[in-house]
Amino acid sequence: MVATAATLAFFPAAPLPLHSGAKPSTKPAGGGLWTLRACSIPSKSAASGSLQVEGNVQTPRKISGIALGLSSAREIVKNDEETSSPPWMAFISQLPDWSMLHTAITMIFSAAEKQWMMFNRKRKGHGVLIDPLGSGRSVQDSLVFRQKFSINSYETGPHGTIFIETMINHSLEAGLNQLKSIGLLDDGFGSTPEMSKRNLIWVVTQHQIVVDRYPKWGDVVQVDIWLSPLGKNAMQRGWLYRDLKTSEILARASSMWVMMHKHSRILSKFPDEVRQELEPHYVSAPPVDRRKLPKLGDNTAEYIRGGLTPRLSDLDVNQHVNNVKYIGWILESVPLQLMESNELSGITVEYKRECGMGNVLQSLTTVSAASVIGERIECLHLLRLDDGTEVVRARTEWQPKHAKSSGKLGAESA
């Protein structure tokens, strides 16, 4: 268990139960859907609690603070955000003897200019500011990108909280801004310069999220996101979702990305030149739980909802349905009764093929009796075209709404 210390940097080393109130899992490590092994971060120097960078040439780089455990991470957030007394107060208190006025003037200007510079630096943060409103910046030697988002009223749903889709959207925005901050964004779709030369684009193949609490209108959240290699021909993004005010971790997640040719829509290997672009920015992490999700069919699905069609607002710049929109369709076949008394606490989505305008989909769901662990409910899902072609497989986990206030992940992990 060399990895344990470093693993604790972001996630408990043991298979992660969905919520803190859960009993410790008796399953072997990695055997459960919700272990999110992908997000534990091992390190050769794990005993020091540091995060390592994987690269062919560079010596693994440490990123300070963020690898020191959740309580430390929380302190870092607070230190980054808090504002001190005006530099002028400190400036005045540093005033030397009145008898040495000439020297004093020089010192005053020097000290005050220093204070000014410090204050200005604090305003801008310690990393590279990337967006026009200054809500995002790279931190930890540009290995992690951190962005704040205000939760707007129109992003909240019938329960007054945001949807899981909004969390994913925030991570996608932060992910694009990370690439911009490290100089690897060549277009609006996230392609690096070497990818653009070859007409390659990113395609997400999986999202995996565990949610402990959904924020509401007026809250401010903070996304920390980083890149990791995943075999030779895939990339993984890990991200944490925090309440900025309390530093409580609201969700932890990962996504898998591969490359596709823009015109032929055929998947591509990672060209060496692209790998060389990305490697200096990688944080090493083991892959996510990649057990195959079982395929549902007419015989195994309990609920089927057909006639689902994309709306114009579901399309992305590639004229295909935005990957996040499928989640809404998945939920279309979940029994209303289940959704009314439970809250979605986790989801794994695997993308099989693209859809566009003109496609008609069916949403299939089964609530597996075997997966009812304690009060939690697990569902399996399939989205398919009318001709049976698979589009998306998914697994969701639900917990009773009354359990919402118990067991915050952040508190438990601290």
Add this chain to the structure above:
Amino acid sequence: MVATAATLAFFPAAPLPLHSGAKPSTKPAGGGLWTLRACSIPSKSAASGSLQVEGNVQTPRKISGIALGLSSAREIVKNDEETSSPPWMAFISQLPDWSMLHTAITMIFSAAEKQWMMFNRKRKGHGVLIDPLGSGRSVQDSLVFRQKFSINSYETGPHGTIFIETMINHSLEAGLNQLKSIGLLDDGFGSTPEMSKRNLIWVVTQHQIVVDRYPKWGDVVQVDIWLSPLGKNAMQRGWLYRDLKTSEILARASSMWVMMHKHSRILSKFPDEVRQELEPHYVSAPPVDRRKLPKLGDNTAEYIRGGLTPRLSDLDVNQHVNNVKYIGWILESVPLQLMESNELSGITVEYKRECGMGNVLQSLTTVSAASVIGERIECLHLLRLDDGTEVVRARTEWQPKHAKSSGKLGAESA
């Protein structure tokens, strides 16, 4: 035409053509859908170019600057946003003779403290900061609320720009924050304290928007929003949508609001106590163009699309379909060919009744031959339940995509 000067504060006094490149309308003032008369702002002291506040008791208050015409408004925006040289540079340049060091020290501290206070004030803006990230504040004696929004990647659609729904969403968020900033927000739905006592909530009955240009990912927009009375039992919100960097006006719009009992869902008159809460914050403005939109039927609609059902993510906190979501359904019956070669440049939406989960809707559209003015196309729309019950009437206007870059409203109106 006393109102002309003040009208220019926000909108041209003459019936507003959709785009600057248009020939002057020959229709009588107010006779066209797109005149947006509602948004012109008359004033008793119009000659002075000031905006007036309507109230029973108070003397009409002027709000400076913003009523001085679009070019002035643009300067105000720039003045608000630009950052000057560090106060320390000015501070150093103000240094008096070295021979008067004692006095100098006092002056230095005095001047520097003043600079600090000025800088601090500039950081916070001139009004009341309202949101945690400091992107919104009340300005112009709290008569106008101004909020900035970064355009995120996930808000852009197949053309790389945002949807008209996002603009409306931004205005709704800014509208709620305005109520918060003036101390009238009693809950998350916008009810004032006196409304909450009576279980009254706001219901929007109309949106009317003219768009000149849609922003794209990475742009920052600024919404200016204000309240106006509309008869005895309605309220109007006017808003401007600007590109923060260039101050170009991207869209101008208004919405109409009435009150409804939370439980009985019956419309209510404005209680005197609520009127008294609102009046001090009103900016006087004539009503929007309220000509009735014609009702489409099976005989008049050219395109009908049925089987439209709400998704979970379409619902608001009242468990009804969010008013903005209907726009997506309206567009479902617009011919794809029209949408591919044209851009939505304006919309009027009238809400007739609420919908929830379980409702199935039909979307009807007709492209009126008589409404093809030059290259512009006008469509009429109806959303109805399967049993024929009306839900929404709408009118849209479209312009060819190649005309996008011509005739910016902001430039024209300056």
